Amino acid sequence: MEYDYEIQGGDFSSAGFASSHLKKILKQIGIEPKLIKRIVIALYEAEVNIVAHAYEGRIHVEIEPGQIRLEIQDRGPGIEDIEQAMEDGYSTASEEVREMGFGAGMGLSNIKNNSDDLEITSTVNEGTELTIIKKFK
Amino acid sequence: MVVSDLIEKFGLTAYSGKDGLDRQVTGGYASDLLSDVMGHAREGQVWITLQTHKNVMAIASLKDLAAVILVKGHGPDDDAAQQSNEEGVPVLGTTREAFEMVGELYEAFKEHEIL
Numbered sequence: 001m002e003y004d005y006e007i008q009g010g011d012f013s014s015a016g017f018a019s020s021h022l023k024k025i026l027k028q029i030g031i032e033p034k035l036i037k038r039i040v041i042a043l044y045e046a047e048v049n050i051v052a053h054a055y056e057g058r059i060h061v062e063i064e065p066g067q068i069r070l071e072i073q074d075r076g077p078g079i080e081d082i083e084q085a086m087e088d089g090y091s092t093a094s095e096e097v098r099e100m101g102f103g104a105g106m107g108l109s110n111i112k113n114n115s116d117d118l119e120i121t122s123t124v125n126e127g128t129e130l131t132i133i134k135k136f137k
Numbered sequence: 138m139v140v141s142d143l144i145e146k147f148g149l150t151a152y153s154g155k156d157g158l159d160r161q162v163t164g165g166y167a168s169d170l171l172s173d174v175m176g177h178a179r180e181g182q183v184w185i186t187l188q189t190h191k192n193v194m195a196i197a198s199l200k201d202l203a204a205v206i207l208v209k210g211h212g213p214d215d216d217a218a219q220q221s222n223e224e225g226v227p228v229l230g231t232t233r234e235a236f237e238m239v240g241e242l243y244e245a246f247k248e249h250e251i252l
Contacts, residue, residue, distance in 0.1 A: 013216060016195030040199050041175055101188045106172035
């Protein structure tokens with residue numbers, strides 16, 4: 001099964017749409033609740049990253065036998081130093097975003113902690129691509 | 138203990154999400170950082186915060202939290218209240234500051250052997 005979502009940068013009210021939709025689907029197909037929770041955390045954080053940092057983004061979800069693959073691609077400023085961005089507490093979020101309680105520098109580590117495999121590639125001034133894999137066993 | 142028990146015990150305002158007043162409460166989590174709640178809150182907890190925007194409801198619903206308690210007299214933003222109604226996750230409010238609310242809840246949860 002495959003699902004696609006589009007997200008506009010800056011539109012905070014749309015963050016959570018994809019993860020909420022996917023949560024319902026995973027429930028319907030009988031994925032274990034503990035796994036659903038982890039997948040949903042990872043996807044939500046990825047959605048917020050697009051809204052907080054990028055101009056626009058696309059999410060492609062593939063549910064395969066035994067695993068789920070989330071491909072998150074954005075057009076935006078990119079990440080200069082991925083290792084630094086992965087550090088807890090490091091964030092380049094604006095003051096406005098921080099006031100909403102985002103931008104604590106915990107997003108990427110939340111994604112990493114809740115996935116089995118995370119790949120990040122990024123080009124400055126072009127965008128960032130994340131591939132998240134979570135196995136069902 | 139369910140959400141409506143908290144309303145009664147602590148005189149909380151029920152702003153929205155009244156379909157969820159019978160949700161079971163299994164503890165609490167206090168934070169204004171959304172990723173912190175996303176990463177560490179657990180199903181059935183009440184979330185004590187001063188954040189009032191719609192993303193609070195996205196998180197509360199994704200994490201299957203029992204309810205959100207807004208402190209210092211804040212109410213939910215209109216779109217947050219709407220989502221709370223749609224998802225049946227109540228938003229409650231108190232004029233207490235977070236420190237007091239959390240302290241009182243902690244005592245009550247201990248007493249009822251929830252924690």
